[in-house]
Amino acid sequence: MTERKIALLGAQMGWGAQKHETEWGSAQLQAQKLDHALRAQGLNIQSFSQIKALQPYSANEPALEINAKLKYIIDFNERLAYSLAQMMATDVFPVVIGGDHSIAMGTWSGVVDALDAYEDFALIWVDAHLDAHTPDTSLSQAIHGMPVAHLLGFGERKLAELLDARPKIKPEHFIYFGIRSFEQAEIDLVRSLGIRIYDIKEINAKGFETLFKEVIERLSKQVSHFGLTIDLDAFDPSDAPGVGSPEKNGLFKKDVLPALKGLAKNTKLAAVEIAEFNPTLDEQNKTQLLIHEILIEIFK
Numbered sequence: 001m002t003e004r005k006i007a008l009l010g011a012q013m014g015w016g017a018q019k020h021e022t023e024w025g026s027a028q029l030q031a032q033k034l035d036h037a038l039r040a041q042g043l044n045i046q047s048f049s050q051i052k053a054l055q056p057y058s059a060n061e062p063a064l065e066i067n068a069k070l071k072y073i074i075d076f077n078e079r080l081a082y083s084l085a086q087m088m089a090t091d092v093f094p095v096v097i098g099g100d101h102s103i104a105m106g107t108w109s110g111v112v113d114a115l116d117a118y119e120d121f122a123l124i125w126v127d128a129h130l131d132a133h134t135p136d137t138s139l140s141q142a143i144h145g146m147p148v149a150h151l152l153g154f155g156e157r158k159l160a161e162l163l164d165a166r167p168k169i170k171p172e173h174f175i176y177f178g179i180r181s182f183e184q185a186e187i188d189l190v191r192s193l194g195i196r197i198y199d200i201k202e203i204n205a206k207g208f209e210t211l212f213k214e215v216i217e218r219l220s221k222q223v224s225h226f227g228l229t230i231d232l233d234a235f236d237p238s239d240a241p242g243v244g245s246p247e248k249n250g251l252f253k254k255d256v257l258p259a260l261k262g263l264a265k266n267t268k269l270a271a272v273e274i275a276e277f278n279p280t281l282d283e284q285n286k287t288q289l290l291i292h293e294i295l296i297e298i299f300k
């Protein structure tokens, strides 16, 4: 068990997803006492707080225009980034639970800025999707399909320049796991930057745990801090049905959980994020249970 003091932060954002109910994911986890359950298993959970959107989602109201969503997402990510920076200054380990994956811009901007690790931070991105669109290339205009491009410094300036005008992560410090769905413009950007992708095919051939451990070992030599963000849709829908953009042939928790075991003992791990839980789509609480299991493995 790690000694780390953990702060859970619910990021109640759904405007970035096509199904906005991801906004309700972290509130559901708090209502079901995720913090108590983790504490009962020995984790040192200090707090469970929530950040809310300026305007909450309501199914009864008309759909928002992209510019209105953008406004709420920019505001949210600015506050999220500040919260992360503040948490890190008080020496707690942040675990951000979404919320759609647009929250990654605020989370990792806050972490990189707090550590002043601009050239020196690696991010492991576990996802079915590349999330590397900009507003100019996205067909769906869903902003949760865009956080990677913005963390690398592309796209809408207010999102790319959260807390600081510099790009937050260098392409050589960015690693994908689990990818199996993308559009041409995003793969073109990712390839042009030389970003390493461990897609589902390579993972199935070599094993998630082997590849993941190799990556952690390599990154630990290259940078002084790294982060882990898990989009739950990286998992096979049979393990994580409660997501808004499911993709077949995903990762299985029986392969991923062992690889995460004890990860928080690595002192270079700066924060963890778990995104895209949509409680209205969960079946038999499988996705909720998976979130619990992921955190237990990482911190035990």
Ligand SMILES: NC(=[NH2+])NCCC[C@H](N)C(=O)O
Residues within 6 Å of the ligand: 100, 101, 102, 129, 131, 133, 138, 139, 140, 141, 142, 144, 145, 146, 181, 182, 183, 231, 233, 245, 276
């Ligand atoms: N975080 C996510 N679930 N992203 C899904 C993105 C799907 C698709 N590539 C899009 O941009 O619309």
Ligand SMILES: [Mn+2]
Residues within 6 Å of the ligand: 101, 127, 128, 129, 131, 144, 231
């Ligand atoms: Mn994602």
